[in-house]
Amino acid sequence: VINNEFGFLDREQPKADFLLYFEEKAKKHYDKWIIVYRHFERFVNGKCSFGDVTIELCNKFREYLLTAKQLRHPKLTITRNSAAGYWSTFRALLKEAYKERLLKENLNDFIEDIEYEEVKKNFLTADEVKLLAATPCEKPILKAASLFSILTGLRISDIIKLRWEDIRPDADGEMAMFIRIQKTQKESIHPLSPEMLALCGERDKGIVFKGFNRSMTQEPLKKWLKAAGITKRITFHRFRDTFATLQLAAGTDIYTVSKMLDHANVTTTQIYARLVDSTKRDTVGRIKLS
Secondary structure (H helix, E strand, C coil), rough: CCCHHHHCCHHHHHHEEEEHHHHHHHHHHHHHHHHHHHHHHHHHCCCEEEEHHHHHHHHHHHHHHHHCCCCCCCCEEHHHHHHHHHHHHHHHHHHHHHHCCCCCCCCHCCCCCCCCCCCCCCCHHHHHHHHHHHCCCCCCHHHHHHHHHHHHHCHHHHHHEEHHHHHECCCCEEEEEEEEEECCCCEEEECCCHHHHHCCCCCCCCCCCCCCCCHHHHHHHHHHHHHHHCCCCCCHHHHHHHHHHHHHHHHHHHHHHHHCCCCCCCHHHHHHHHHCCCHHHHHHHCCCCC
């Protein structure tokens, strides 16, 4: 107790199981933590104590992530951006361990980030959204869930588990979603417009988008997009990107969009700002010399 309170080095602490600590932390966070834990477990061959966690080990794990194979698809190498995300998660773990005085120094001060590569994201224009909304879909529930994602920016994981109990009046008496975001486990309140509510259908109990599942986002989604004459490669997640870019193009400030997307940092939202050429054009002429 005294060692922990005053920061004295406990001789037994370096022998403690860092891998077990990582696993327990991963269980309390979202899915990405579990993936990073499994990669780290494979990297250290299933054994790692706190004493083993050094700058050298961290740098070697960084190198491992840059060339590692995917867990689900062993023939494929994880992308650089996935590696950057996994490395960021691992650094968050090191930060927590240091704050809890389980590591005697902040290793993040001595290791470098993995830089993200800028990736071109496909998204729908406002006209394409209207076109898609006007196009019949073989799976009506897929259409409703897709348009709901475009209007709210909600992830597929949150749409699938959305329940009618989550939709109720807010403090102002307006309808809103009160949900716990699956990825971050943070509670969030999203105001709902009449159009958004209409996509949910008649009020019931239990799951809102009953029958909607991930398999529909493969061939059924492709057929619906093709029927609408949309040739871009659009996945279900691109509907979230569409929400962000259209909001920014419409003049919504980036901080509000960041909150609506439940981003932990506005830096993540800035990726979408670079996609909106119309926003850049609108700034021309705002600063004048006379």
